[in-house]
Amino acid sequence: MSNALPVVDKKFEPKDFKSDLKPIWCPGCGDFGVLQSLYRALAAIGRPAHEIAFVSGIGCSSRIPGYTTAYGFNTVHGRALPIAQGIKIANPSLLVLCAGGDGDGFSIGGGHVAHAVRRNIDLTYIVMDNQIYGLTKGQLSPTSPRGLKTVTSSLGSLEDPVNPLLYVLGYGASFVAQGTAADLPGLAAIIEEGIRFPGFAFINVQSPCVTYGEDEWQIKEQRARMKSLESLGHDPKDQLHAMDLARAYGKELYTGVFYRNPAPSPTYDQLVLERQKEKGASAPDPARVLDSLIQR
Amino acid sequence: MLDNLVIGMAGSGGDGIVSAGETLVAAAATEGYYGIMTKSFGSQIRGGESSCRVRISSGPVLNPGGTLDVAVALNWPDFLKFGAELPVGGNTVVIYEAKSGVTADKIPIVGVTPAEVVAVPFGELAKKMGGTDKAKNTVVLGLLAGWFDVARETLIKNVAKKLAKKGPEVVAAAERAFNAGVAYAAEHPLKSDMRMAPPKDGRGTKILTDGNDMCAAAAIFAGCRFFGGYPITPSTEVMQYLSREIWKYGGAVLQAEDEIAGVGAAVGASFAGVKSMTATSGPGMSLKTEMIGLASIAELPLVVVNVQRGGPSTGMPTKPEQADLFQACFSAHGDGPRPVLAPTTVADTFGMTVEAFNIAEEYQTPVILLSDQEIGQRKEACTPVDTAKYKVVERLRPTPAELEDYTRFRFTDTGVSPVSQPGMLGGNYLAAGIEHNEKGDPTASGAMHGKMNDKRHKKLVPLVHRRDLFHVEGDPAAPLALISWGSTAGVCREALAIARRRGISAKLLVPYLLFPVAEEVYHEFFIGVKAGLVVELSHQGQLYRLLRMYVDVPRGIRSMCRSGAAPYLPEDVVRELRAATLGLQGETAETRQPQE
Ligand SMILES: Cc1ncc(C[n+]2csc(CCOP(=O)(O)OP(=O)(O)O)c2C)c(N)n1
Ligand code: SF4
Ligand SMILES: [Mg+2]
Numbered sequence: 001m002s003n004a005l006p007v008v009d010k011k012f013e014p015k016d017f018k019s020d021l022k023p024i025w026c027p028g029c030g031d032f033g034v035l036q037s038l039y040r041a042l043a044a045i046g047r048p049a050h051e052i053a054f055v056s057g058i059g060c061s062s063r064i065p066g067y068t069t070a071y072g073f074n075t076v077h078g079r080a081l082p083i084a085q086g087i088k089i090a091n092p093s094l095l096v097l098c099a100g101g102d103g104d105g106f107s108i109g110g111g112h113v114a115h116a117v118r119r120n121i122d123l124t125y126i127v128m129d130n131q132i133y134g135l136t137k138g139q140l141s142p143t144s145p146r147g148l149k150t151v152t153s154s155l156g157s158l159e160d161p162v163n164p165l166l167y168v169l170g171y172g173a174s175f176v177a178q179g180t181a182a183d184l185p186g187l188a189a190i191i192e193e194g195i196r197f198p199g200f201a202f203i204n205v206q207s208p209c210v211t212y213g214e215d216e217w218q219i220k221e222q223r224a225r226m227k228s229l230e231s232l233g234h235d236p237k238d239q240l241h242a243m244d245l246a247r248a249y250g251k252e253l254y255t256g257v258f259y260r261n262p263a264p265s266p267t268y269d270q271l272v273l274e275r276q277k278e279k280g281a282s283a284p285d286p287a288r289v290l291d292s293l294i295q296r
Numbered sequence: 297m298l299d300n301l302v303i304g305m306a307g308s309g310g311d312g313i314v315s316a317g318e319t320l321v322a323a324a325a326t327e328g329y330y331g332i333m334t335k336s337f338g339s340q341i342r343g344g345e346s347s348c349r350v351r352i353s354s355g356p357v358l359n360p361g362g363t364l365d366v367a368v369a370l371n372w373p374d375f376l377k378f379g380a381e382l383p384v385g386g387n388t389v390v391i392y393e394a395k396s397g398v399t400a401d402k403i404p405i406v407g408v409t410p411a412e413v414v415a416v417p418f419g420e421l422a423k424k425m426g427g428t429d430k431a432k433n434t435v436v437l438g439l440l441a442g443w444f445d446v447a448r449e450t451l452i453k454n455v456a457k458k459l460a461k462k463g464p465e466v467v468a469a470a471e472r473a474f475n476a477g478v479a480y481a482a483e484h485p486l487k488s489d490m491r492m493a494p495p496k497d498g499r500g501t502k503i504l505t506d507g508n509d510m511c512a513a514a515a516i517f518a519g520c521r522f523f524g525g526y527p528i529t530p531s532t533e534v535m536q537y538l539s540r541e542i543w544k545y546g547g548a549v550l551q552a553e554d555e556i557a558g559v560g561a562a563v564g565a566s567f568a569g570v571k572s573m574t575a576t577s578g579p580g581m582s583l584k585t586e587m588i589g590l591a592s593i594a595e596l597p598l599v600v601v602n603v604q605r606g607g608p609s610t611g612m613p614t615k616p617e618q619a620d621l622f623q624a625c626f627s628a629h630g631d632g633p634r635p636v637l638a639p640t641t642v643a644d645t646f647g648m649t650v651e652a653f654n655i656a657e658e659y660q661t662p663v664i665l666l667s668d669q670e671i672g673q674r675k676e677a678c679t680p681v682d683t684a685k686y687k688v689v690e691r692l693r694p695t696p697a698e699l700e701d702y703t704r705f706r707f708t709d710t711g712v713s714p715v716s717q718p719g720m721l722g723g724n725y726l727a728a729g730i731e732h733n734e735k736g737d738p739t740a741s742g743a744m745h746g747k748m749n750d751k752r753h754k755k756l757v758p759l760v761h762r763r764d765l766f767h768v769e770g771d772p773a774a775p776l777a778l779i780s781w782g783s784t785a786g787v788c789r790e791a792l793a794i795a796r797r798r799g800i801s802a803k804l805l806v807p808y809l810l811f812p813v814a815e816e817v818y819h820e821f822f823i824g825v826k827a828g829l830v831v832e833l834s835h836q837g838q839l840y841r842l843l844r845m846y847v848d849v850p851r852g853i854r855s856m857c858r859s860g861a862a863p864y865l866p867e868d869v870v871r872e873l874r875a876a877t878l879g880l881q882g883e884t885a886e887t888r889q890p891q892e
Binding site for chain 2: 021048049050051052053055058063065066069070071072073074075076079081082083084085086087088089090091093094111112114115272275276278279280282283284286287288289290293294295296
């Protein structure tokens with residue numbers, strides 16, 4: 001099923017991953033920063049664009065694959081992860097990226113996250129978290145803080161936000177990080193590390209919505225608040241401490257790697273390849289698939 | 297001598313009546329008989345009542361048969377629970393457990409006098425000869441082999457083989473129980489000779505399988521190398537088969553977290569260039585509809601199998617119904633086209649599954665294969681499919697020249713444009729659920745949306761001219777017509793033959809392609825037709841309604857429809873056909889519409 005891809009011996013520049021499509025995002029949207037960081041990370045990784053499959057759901061953020069030269073798939077709301085996993089299983093030699101919004105990933109698509117985690121399938125999932133529904137014009141999101149007034153919660157929301165970091169750590173994810181559109185080199189480094197991680201890598205990115213987001217969520221405010229986990233002396237091998245720090249989601253803006261499993265489980269895609277190799281050794285002829293049903 | 301025998305048996309869960317049926321149909325298949333076995337259970341997870349129907353024939357069989365030739369009741373309450381599924385008639389030989397204390401003239405079957413009623417001490421023979429009450433089903437097999445002369449040698453061998461693991465004592469006991477049944481039959485001959493004629497073909501000439509396994513095997517043949525799905529009765533065997541077999545062919549199965557993820561992964565795998573499938577039943581089908589729309593607009597091949605059960609909602613998970621036709625044709629949001637195909641037997645499930653993949657690949661479209669519980673889960677002994685007869689189609693991929701300036705959704709005469717896949721240098725494009733231009737770039741242009749809808753529909757036009765996807769049988773000039781699909785078509789095929797023997801001349805149209813509706817095919821079929829029936833298991837008469845929507849249906853064509861669970865019997869259709877002939881003789885048959 002997998003076909004070995006040609007090794008292209010070439011140095012890549014961020015601009016090699018930039019497509020001709022002009023982003024529809026509002027000027028100043030945090031998603032521009034995520035895109036820039038992604039170009040840089042991909043250049044550093046050095047895989048040619050045609051070996052990359054970039055899958056997203058629906059939302060402002062989910063437009064991102066179209067702005068890259070990779071094979072893009074802008075799918076349906078909340079379902080990027082299952083589709084990305086199908087791609088990876090069908091062709092494990094591809095570099096598979098997945099991206100979307102907070103609503104896409106933790107509301108409608110929330111049920112899929114646990115399963116991508118438990119398969120430790122080798123793909124990188126970037127959630128562009130703006131605590132709001134951007135595309136549909138400013139409704140409450142699963143990561144909106146309690147009490148937030150939006151067009152669908154005009155009297156203030158009555159529920160607590162999901163904590164994406166704790167959620168994914170809680171499921172036992174092997175790579176969990178957070179970045180911000182206020183620190184592009186830092187974000188590029190985190191994305192690169194996530195892509196290099198052998199397994200499911202989750203990156204939450206604080207990517208503010210300038211149009212519907214609150215003032216205190218914007219780039220300038222984020223820049224003032226952000227604290228690198230490294231500067232706190234956090235050891236990314238320490239899962240419990242990672243969870244403790246992740247509890248501060250919504251209060252503190254920590255950036256960097258919360259948890260990186262030093263001994264992750266084998267990836268689902270690798271196990272698929274091994275099973276195919278083992279079971280496929282006999283190479284049966286598909287034209288004889290019914291032979292075993294003959295009653296003798 | 298008989299060349300066709302329909303046996304219905306029922307007992308409580310521990311009686312092993314279904315296992316006896318399986319052993320019987322397998323032995324008959326080994327000896328070269330054709331056959332069908334269906335099973336039916338009460339609602340308990342384990343235990344409770346269970347029944348099966350075994351039909352053995354020297355010629356091909358297309359349905360589980362009508363009224364029983366032989367009814368076996370290990371206890372009356374359980375037998376009676378199956379009602380219309382195990383119909384007893386004036387020609388039926390009824391065999392029942394003597395211990396029940398009921399005398400032969402007092403059996404609880406009302407309204408009919410069976411040809412013969414025999415009380416057999418199954419439990420007593422089992423205990424005496426087999427050493428345990430559990431050997432009852434083996435006594436039953438011996439008795440059937442004795443009276444009806446079917447597969448005696450193979451049966452005893454298979455019973456022994458099945459128990460070999462349990463040691464020689466258990467095998468010897470089972471053999472004694474079996475022989476006790478045979479001896480009982482010899483000592484108590486039936487009034488009429490009901491021995492089966494020997495099979496026309498020799499040993500080892502039949503395959504034995506169910507529709508779900510057949511579908512899965514055909515998928516492998518057709519090149520399917522990815523399956524994503526979520527368990528749901530009565531479709532799960534498709535995934536179970538593939539999860540054992542597909543790896544050998546370099547494929548993979550993903551048991552997803554839900555139906556959406558299952559079909560989503562299949563869409564992803566197809567985007568990556570691998571032929572993919574998902575299988576489900578009604579409720580799961582509802583969850584998959586958004587993804588079918590995505591495959592439609594992204595023009596990705598995808599096969600979605602729906603093994604229909606009684607609905608709506610959880611409905612009747614282990615019973616057949618044909619009421620998901622509207623859903624298959626019309627659950628699209630927007631004008632998302634989707635071919636809908638339906639097999640009619642286990643045997644033709646092979647060809648229809650291969651066809652589903654071929655159409656999906658050829659036209660880069662989702663295809664829905666509508667099987668049903670009966671086809672999916674019944675065991676059928678049939679002649680092996682000649683796989684050499686089937687071609688396997690691959691999607692149109694771009695040439696190196698086309699990759700120089702690749703345009704994913706290029707407008708072409710056929711509407712089909714070459715599709716690249718990740719890994720192909722130069723083929724990079726954006727697939728999307730959002731409307732796009734030829735390049736694949738998102739667009740908000742209404743004009744472009746119109747053109748793309750044209751493209752997506754134009755691709756499928758050749759399908760309605762595929763005469764091979766429609767079978768016309770019977771007398772082509774007859775003014776009396778039947779139309780039927782799926783498992784019910786097999787009932788109508790037999791009804792047509794019975795009617796012919798009784799001097800009623802009719803013709804039958806079986807559409808394997810349900811959607812898009814091939815208007816011309818129906819119009820041609822209706823030439824000269826004055827009366828007839830559209831026969832299906834759905835309360836609303838969905839095929840009848842669908843035809844009325846697209847086709848000028850003659851006034852004399854009525855809907856013969858009812859809810860599923862118990863399939864139609866051939867006699868039911870013959871009766872209605874006879875009534876329809878009255879219409880031909882000028883006695884205005886009232887045009888009965890489906891019940892609203
Ligand atoms: C099945 C379905 N339900 C609802 C929508 C409407 N919808 C599109 S995007 C969206 C939410 C977007 O928010 P988020 O995922 O946070 O992305 P953002 O726009 O903020 O980047 C909604 C509700 C849809 N497209 N599909
Ligand atoms: S609405 Fe918000 S999230 Fe969407 S593009 Fe504009 S700023 Fe960005
Ligand atoms: Mg959002």
